[in-house]
Amino acid sequence: MDRRSFLKLGTTLGLGMPFLSSTLTSCNQDVEFFRQFEVNFSGNVLIIGAGAAGLMAGHLLRQNNISFQILEASDAYGGRLKEATNFADFPIDLGAEWIHTDPSVLARLLNDPSAQANIDIINYTPESIHFWDGSKLKKRNFFRNFYGEYKFKNTTWFSFFDDYIVPGIANNITLNSPVTNIDYTGSRIAVTNAAGNRFEADKVIITVSLTVLQQGSITFTPALPQAKVDALQQIEMPDGIKVFMEFSERFYPDLLAFGGAADLLNDSSGEKLYYDAAFRKSAASHVLGLFTVGTDASFYTNQPDDNKTIEVVINELDQIFEGKASRFYKKHVIQNWSKSPYVLGSYSFGSDESTRVVLTEPIDNKIYFAGEAYATPDSSTVHGAGESAFVALEALLKG
Amino acid sequence: MHKKTFSRIIILLLPVLYGTNTYSQSNQEGLPIVVGYLGHYAIQPGIKIGTEIPFKTWEKERTRKKGNITRVKRFSVNPQLAWFTRINQDANYWLNAEVMYKVRNKERGFYTAFTAGVGYLLQSKVESFSVNLATGEKTNKQRASSHFLLPSLGFEFGGNLSSQLGWYNKYTWGQRFFSGNGNGSTMSVFVELGVKWYLFKN
Numbered sequence: 376m377d378r379r380s381f382l383k384l385g386t387t388l389g390l391g392m393p394f395l396s397s398t399l400t401s402c403n404q405d406v407e408f409f410r411q412f413e414v415n416f417s418g419n420v421l422i423i424g425a426g427a428a429g430l431m432a433g434h435l436l437r438q439n440n441i442s443f444q445i446l447e448a449s450d451a452y453g454g455r456l457k458e459a460t461n462f463a464d465f466p467i468d469l470g471a472e473w474i475h476t477d478p479s480v481l482a483r484l485l486n487d488p489s490a491q492a493n494i495d496i497i498n499y500t501p502e503s504i505h506f507w508d509g510s511k512l513k514k515r516n517f518f519r520n521f522y523g524e525y526k527f528k529n530t531t532w533f534s535f536f537d538d539y540i541v542p543g544i545a546n547n548i549t550l551n552s553p554v555t556n557i558d559y560t561g562s563r564i565a566v567t568n569a570a571g572n573r574f575e576a577d578k579v580i581i582t583v584s585l586t587v588l589q590q591g592s593i594t595f596t597p598a599l600p601q602a603k604v605d606a607l608q609q610i611e612m613p614d615g616i617k618v619f620m621e622f623s624e625r626f627y628p629d630l631l632a633f634g635g636a637a638d639l640l641n642d643s644s645g646e647k648l649y650y651d652a653a654f655r656k657s658a659a660s661h662v663l664g665l666f667t668v669g670t671d672a673s674f675y676t677n678q679p680d681d682n683k684t685i686e687v688v689i690n691e692l693d694q695i696f697e698g699k700a701s702r703f704y705k706k707h708v709i710q711n712w713s714k715s716p717y718v719l720g721s722y723s724f725g726s727d728e729s730t731r732v733v734l735t736e737p738i739d740n741k742i743y744f745a746g747e748a749y750a751t752p753d754s755s756t757v758h759g760a761g762e763s764a765f766v767a768l769e770a771l772l773k774g
Numbered sequence: 775m776h777k778k779t780f781s782r783i784i785i786l787l788l789p790v791l792y793g794t795n796t797y798s799q800s801n802q803e804g805l806p807i808v809v810g811y812l813g814h815y816a817i818q819p820g821i822k823i824g825t826e827i828p829f830k831t832w833e834k835e836r837t838r839k840k841g842n843i844t845r846v847k848r849f850s851v852n853p854q855l856a857w858f859t860r861i862n863q864d865a866n867y868w869l870n871a872e873v874m875y876k877v878r879n880k881e882r883g884f885y886t887a888f889t890a891g892v893g894y895l896l897q898s899k900v901e902s903f904s905v906n907l908a909t910g911e912k913t914n915k916q917r918a919s920s921h922f923l924l925p926s927l928g929f930e931f932g933g934n935l936s937s938q939l940g941w942y943n944k945y946t947w948g949q950r951f952f953s954g955n956g957n958g959s960t961m962s963v964f965v966e967l968g969v970k971w972y973l974f975k976n
Contacts, residue, residue: 479910493904493913498863500899503958516960520815523863528902539907655901 415774418577426454429582431764448553495528501629615721645669676713723748804975810968820858883934
């Protein structure tokens with residue numbers, strides 16, 4: 376469950392959410408981890424996009440001995456999974472960071488009973504939670520009783536894919552290959568990239584970021600069904616940015632939210648948190664992260680450059696912590712997802728489940744869709760993106 | 775166990791020992807054994823056991839239109855042991871001693887009570903664990919402990935189910951202090967629902 380859903384459900388269920396989430400976590404133990412597909416398909420597949428869903432789709436196709444190729448627009452795979460390994464004494468997630476469900480989902484995603492590895496996970500339950508109301512810093516530590524997610528301890532979401540998913544499919548990934556047209560009029564699908572190269576496949580799985588489709592960066596021949604076009608416009612993918620700063624001393628709480636409890640619970644327009652990125656990590660460095668999406672994020676993403684962005688962030692922290700931010704500041708790293716050319720935002724926001732179902736529906740049993748925006752119910756999450764690849768593959772392989 | 779911890783427990787138990795000493799065999803209500811569901815913020819489940827040791831009891835009669843009402847008023851010292859958990863996150867052990875002022879309707883048995891207590895809370899948190907990528911199984915849990923002083927104020931009401939069995943519902947507000955993690959105090963709210971089994975009732 377993503378943070379937004381968590382908060383919304385938390386609001387709905389009042390104080391019951393922590394218990395409910397624990398109960399759900401316990402129930403997850405009974406879920407069958409390893410899934411086998413009914414395979415009636417033996418052609419080749421093109422996957423557009425090498426983010427979490429695209430990599431997962433490739434991984435599952437490899438497991439089922441289906442020929443495939445992944446076309447990635449940018450110069451690196453991962454999509455919104457990205458890490459900084461040299462910034463501090465622990466790897467930092469510049470993109471997706473939290474695990475919004477029972478971490479056993481990692482085994483479920485890997486779908487490999489012979490996997491021989493353990494991965495360390497942090498119970499992400501911040502101890503000190505403060506709120507800044509614009510003039511005063513207020514301690515609200517009791518919120519820790521209602522907040523709980525997970526994080527990787529010594530690794531990142533990107534590394535999880537890089538270590539366990541990518542090695543088996545690396546040779547099938549073509550980077551710097553932004554797709555511009557998908558022609559599915561014939562029995563074979565023709566895909567053209569920006570360089571004019573043409574690829575053919577029996578089936579295509581589209582896993583690109585929602586904004587790429589919304590902006591029409593990929594044209595379809597024939598055009599996408601109107602219902603799908605309408606559904607695409609009903610889902611937002613607002614601004615998103617992450618900023619990490621290293622300080623020589625720690626002066627901040629585990630989690631700093633803005634406004635009051637109601638603002639934390641009502642995230643319809645976005646959210647903004649400063650958090651101790653080294654919380655429960657095996658780290659000596661003091662790294663504070665800023666995570667913000669939606670209207671809260673636009674103020675930062677619209678700054679003219681990274682220098683200006685860090686300036687406004689440090690000024691804000693100085694106001695809250697009486698000048699300590701600029702006093703102890705050492706360095707920073709910024710990941711402005713709104714300006715990342717093939718992402719152009721944070722993650723999908725809004726819409727109801729029925730809209731996402733329309734969005735996910737395959738076209739003519741030729742073109743399939745996967746990604747966090749297509750996941751029901753766990754949209755906006757990495758595991759949701761992975762699960763959506765399972766759903767797409769199940770339909771595709773059935774033939 | 776640390777010497778400090780041990781001495782804290784002894785200090786907390788002193789009122790209990792005093793209360794035990796002053797417990798009167800003529801007590802009309804008997805010595806209740808209290809067992810209840812303890813919910814931290816209502817929903818982090820737990821259990822509490824305890825008793826009530828009276829050290830001052832008196833009666834007051836009031837004249838009403840429908841007849842006289844006799845109220846039994848009582849001060850007691852209540853030693854309690856509790857456990858509660860946030861599933862998969864932490865386990866909490868709470869040793870508490872509180873003073874209770876209870877007013878009971880002698881005829882109907884219904885009562886209301888106010889409590890003020892001081893307790894010692896030991897919290898054991900699961901900070902991290904390993905996930906097996908083949909099975910999803912979680913192992914190798916890394917735990918950390920925190921200690922707190924937990925003063926509390928409570929309101930309780932209850933009644934009789936039978937001559938020797940009663941029910942109660944209690945709401946307690948507490949504040950955790952002096953944890954070693956430097957995070958300052960934290961509010962805790964408890965809701966209890968349980969039974970009281972009255973021993974040695976005259």
